[in-house]
Amino acid sequence: MADAREPLDIAPGITVMDALKRVLRLPSICSKRFLTSKVDRTFTDLTGGACAIGEQPIKGLLDPKAMARLAVGEALTNLVWAKVTSLSDVKASGNWMYAAKLDGEGAAMYDAANALSDAMIKLGIAIDGGKDSLSMAAHAGGELGDDGVLLHIDLSAGKRRLGGSALAQVFDQIGNDCPDLEDVPYLKRVFEGVQGLLDDELISAGHDVSDGGLLVCALEMAFAGNCGINLDLTSHRKSLFQTLFSEELGLVIEVSKKNLDMVMGKLSSGGISAEIIGQVTATPSIELMVDGVTHLKESTSFVRDMWEETSFQLEKLQRLASCVDLEKEGLKDRHEPSWKLSFTPSFTDEKYMTTTSKPKVAVIREEGSNGDREMAAAFYAAGFEPWDITMSDLLNGAVSLHEFRGVVFVGGFSYADVLDSAKGPQVGGVLGGGGDPSQPRFIHNESGRFECRFTSVKIKDSPAIMLKGMEGSTLGVWAAHDIVMMMGLRRNFTLSNLNGSPLGVAAICSPDGRHLAMMPHPERCFLMWQFPWYPKQWDVEKKGPSPWLQMFQNAREWCSRNG
Structure with missing residues (x-):
């Protein structure tokens, strides 16, 4: 593997599709279908506890402090879609999976803990001591339709660092420029602003930008909605791969066209910047333009198959292979069920x-x-x-x-x-x-x-x-x-x-x-x-x-x- 401090070096001939074929198959990015149907996940009440996980281990190879801040940010941008009573009611638990006995790692963990503490204080969130796993050293060779508008809320002030990203990982590199969360109070403001939009029922769908970057975030929204998207991005003088695959913290929300002005106004009044990056389409296809140049035009199912592939391979280690193949084939023709009722439900007399x-x-x-x-x-x-x-x-x-x-x-x-x-x-x-x-x-x-x-x-x-x-x-x-x-x-x-x-x-x-x-x-x-x-x-x-x-x-x- 390349030295951790070398700049990311992607060959000039690599296209967006070349990169996607690798990134979408990475276990940290790919479909988690192999996990979701093997445990009970039904619910018994309208309210309860919402859980979210933030983990950025590869970023820790570059900057332990940034890793800690990003982990907090990732957890909160995952949690923000559940309406919570208050940000101050969020409680965190840390699991310190550090090889602390190796040279330099104890000091790195100390730096990470201090950075985490500072971020938590600014957010007003409590964290317990959590669980320690300090002997971890290892040595190895919204709703379907065509009126949805996609907004990107950037939490990095326009930075697009690629260090420690999935893109770097799939090209056997780490990079030298690590994403970070420099403005913790802004994260708090965004969290509360999005919670307000949820209160007003103005968000059709939402996803956090983390593993895989902005493009993967938008694709996963399309996969979940079984729909298409037209992305029209502006690079803001960043490279193509920085624009698409940087894992700087952020959110993508889908809002209805008729509510767009209202949403933009509410965000602006809260001191939150949002950029229109595309729209949802009823036609199941993915189209990507950056600075007016088309870089991707494929069916949603074709791209989704790449994202599902690793999961199906893992499932074949756990389930009868013929059952896995049947489910894989069924995805190609997936559509919403045509359910009908022969009666009207009613409360008990x-x-x-x-x-x-x-x-x-x-x-x-x-x-x-x-x-x-x-x-x-x-x-x-x-x-x-x-x-x-x-x-x-x-x-x-x-x-x-x-x-x-x-x-x-x-x-x-x-x-x-x-x-x-x-x-x-x-x-x-x-x-x-x-x-x-x-x-x-x-x-x-x-x-x-x-x-x-x-x-x-x-x-x-x-x-x-x-x-x-x-x-x-x-x-x-x-x-x-x-x-x-x-x-x-x-x-x-x-x-x-x-x-x-x-x-x-x-x-x-x-x-x-x-x-x-x-x-x-x-x-x-x-x-x-x-x-x-x-x-x-x-x-x-x-x-x-x-x-x-x-x-x-x-x-x-x-x-x-x-x-």
């Missing part, structure tokens, strides 16, 4: 919510259960009286199921979240199949690992009482499991086959319709704000009931009709 004699439902949990609170909340919202019942309660006779109108077994992992930690029970007995080996049973997902995704399902005709009136609907639901039901009695709805179940079966029921077994988790999305996305044309309110509440309301109606 007030008479069921106010009565003093609500039917009791037992929510059974065991060691490792993780869906009991969401399930209890869903039944409560439908007018039931949910009870938290453990298997120990039943075994020692403290509670009898005879006093309950319904019994629910929730999801989870018995004895640790690992494959084969506890074999899934046979479900045929519950659904009327007895000991027949041809009846439903649990096996592992075809992919070979736990999957958590918001997937599409279609509800079909069936005798299931909980699905009455929902037939014909297509909609989204959370799936989170590493086992799948095999075989089927009566299919209720099917889903895109992420788990390998026959014909994509997602639920089965008994012939009388009173017993329902399903793999997805409607209890995790019985309110609309628990949907990560839904069609604009749906007649629903974001804080209102989702279609899945109907399942639980159907059970309540059945209890009312049957004494």
Whole structure:
């Protein structure tokens, strides 16, 4: 590797596409798809804690003080998109991963700690001692549309330093000119200004400029929105690569054309400068101009495939390769789901919510259960009286199921979240199949690992009482499991086959319709704000009931009709 103090040297013939092919495949830049679907990531409330990470280890090779300031800046420009009560309520924790016993590294860590402390004091943010890992030495050889305007809020006063950047790294260099955060009070002003725009619902989308630089930031926004962008940048007398790949701190926000003047006015009144750098297009293509010269014109899917490639390679080390290939192919034709509802969701009838004699439902949990609170909340919202019942309660006779109108077994992992930690029970007995080996049973997902995704399902005709009136609907639901039901009695709805179940079966029921077994988790999305996305044309309110509440309301109606 080149000496850390040598200027960055990119060969004259290297084009923007040449550089992108390398930068977008870097693990720190590429798609994190290989991480996002392997853990639970559903939510239970409108408010909570927002977390963000800032880390700039390569910059530390050039300037430990700048690295510390940049790490703070990166964390805050990641966090700014979540509306927080106040910047002063942000609390930081440090993890000092330094090879402090090597010559010079102890002093470098001291300098970094002092720089971090100074920045935190100016921001009004507290930081604890955090975790130390001081033996780390190693030796190695917005919304889719065409009316969105993109604004760049620069936090570096026009500097475009390339030291320690992803661009330098992919060309086996480090560089000599390290980005930095020289104006900490301005960062604070920008943070508060953007939070104000969020309050006024004036931001359609936003992203921080950090790993990869301004171009990568804009591309990732296009990938997330499955749309196109026209970037028209001015170099301000900087080089092409400085303009596109410098990792100086900044933000890119998308605002509607009709709100552009208002947003620019609000930013200006707050002492914040913003530059228009392009617009969003409904046509899925990427066009890049710098100083009037076109440097890139490709389909969004072509560029996104480069960004996804490393993730898919990593996924093949964790999942069945054929499943990875299917997902990769599916991305090429990805479009928004065409969901439709055969009914209109509504809150539970007030008479069921106010009565003093609500039917009791037992929510059974065991060691490792993780869906009991969401399930209890869903039944409560439908007018039931949910009870938290453990298997120990039943075994020692403290509670009898005879006093309950319904019994629910929730999801989870018995004895640790690992494959084969506890074999899934046979479900045929519950659904009327007895000991027949041809009846439903649990096996592992075809992919070979736990999957958590918001997937599409279609509800079909069936005798299931909980699905009455929902037939014909297509909609989204959370799936989170590493086992799948095999075989089927009566299919209720099917889903895109992420788990390998026959014909994509997602639920089965008994012939009388009173017993329902399903793999997805409607209890995790019985309110609309628990949907990560839904069609604009749906007649629903974001804080209102989702279609899945109907399942639980159907059970309540059945209890009312049957004494």
